[in-house]
Amino acid sequence: MAEPRRDLDRSSPMPLWAQMLDDLRKRLEAGDFDDSFPSELTLVAEYGVSRNTVREVVRRLRAEGTVLAARGKRPRLNRAIRQPLGAFYSLYESIEAAGLRERSVVRSVAVRKSAAVSRRLQLPSDTPLLCIDRVRLAGDEPLATDRAYLPEDRARPLLGADLSSGSLYEHLAERAGLRLTGAEETLSATTATALQARELEVVPGAPLLSIERLGRAGKEPIEWRRTLVRADRFVLVTQFSLEQGPEGPYSLHLTRT
Amino acid sequence: MAEPRRDLDRSSPMPLWAQMLDDLRKRLEAGDFDDSFPSELTLVAEYGVSRNTVREVVRRLRAEGTVLAARGKRPRLNRAIRQPLGAFYSLYESIEAAGLRERSVVRSVAVRKSAAVSRRLQLPSDTPLLCIDRVRLAGDEPLATDRAYLPEDRARPLLGADLSSGSLYEHLAERAGLRLTGAEETLSATTATALQARELEVVPGAPLLSIERLGRAGKEPIEWRRTLVRADRFVLVTQFSLEQGPEGPYSLHLTRT
DNA sequence: ACTAATTTGTTCGTATGTATG
């Protein structure tokens, strides 16, 4: 075997398990572990830490749904539902997961100021914000409209990017080196205005799911977004469990109807 | 001190941490720990188990939001948001949390059969189901309509109960000894039909949040429910975090607007 | 302002049980 033995910095203020988690996430993104995942004892040997520490790491990957593991079985990746944020909904992911091509019509990308949005982002009211306005398509049909505001100084690298496809979060990670680590979402229902109806190709008054999200990278608010989704084409599915089982008591995902 | 030392059954097939968790939940319901909560080492002494085992228990109580703890601070109960299910939304809880009186108009409680609902509950299609039809009021205004189906043989104790107030889950726990441990929810948006509009006192076509829930106690499906909530009075708020912090990466709650 | 006590956080080590293949 002679696994390459991955070293951790024991003098770092960052816990071993956190370093390990970072490293494993990188390897996951790089596509090591093609569907399989190392066992706990393998990780013990590979990183030279105790099993308790390994379990601290694996617990988190399991809670996210990234890794599936059970007694006796060989641990494997959860390819079914990819969760780039490990958490709630990514329109891009769910469209692709439904076997449809995701595409966006970028209606505008501009720098502007908005006191209301700045307030939600907990920034000074005159902060320049990058405002990205898109209509999201699933297959050939419009599915949602989406307006995202990001602090211009952090999101500047997105200005030249092709945002006509793909998850905004992936673009953010690739180009700006920003990874969201948390968010607060507000879900509600509305009905389509005449303008919204035209954009989404539904009749005025049609039910829409409204999703407002404040995304954070650590403590720093990174994004405020409002998405209006056609309710006839999407539902949100969540599940949770207080089961005493080993699988963490949480697991959120979303499905297309 | 001489704490009364609570004994666990080491020959039981149930893990020590699960027994401990059950016991602590009972004590929580009974109202021991008035706002405070025992420290890990206290629990070690009290239950005669190792600290690892205690942490296994406390981790779950923290993930639910029941217990708040942090280095140095004395652990305390989270009285802010009560989460009887530890998880997603309870209309009753959120109305009360908003400082309003929750009340229900019970429109009908009847035993009937429904092949469609039975299928969702994974029961034979001719299973008798207790069907509870309510209009939920917050303060004096209607807020939601709610129809729940439960297997009649499990929910029979509810037949004589006064369901005009309180969480259905509490009634279930008190009278039928059933505690939900997991659920799957489907969220969507709709618009009010004429009938629904009359019941909810909104105009026809008004936006409604539709919440369908399949509730489970262990493996056993216990409830299928559909709730239609006035979108002008309620939004769902969720938050999550992949933070490396000790507090689990999950925490769902809901707030009234 | 400082110290001591308390409490959780992290990490190590070890051992045994149980489910799967």
Place this chain on the structure above:
DNA sequence: ACATACATACGAACAAATTAG
């Protein structure tokens, strides 16, 4: 039956944050 892999449980030690005095 056997190996693998997670589940549970014990023990111990030190670090870091907070609070009490």
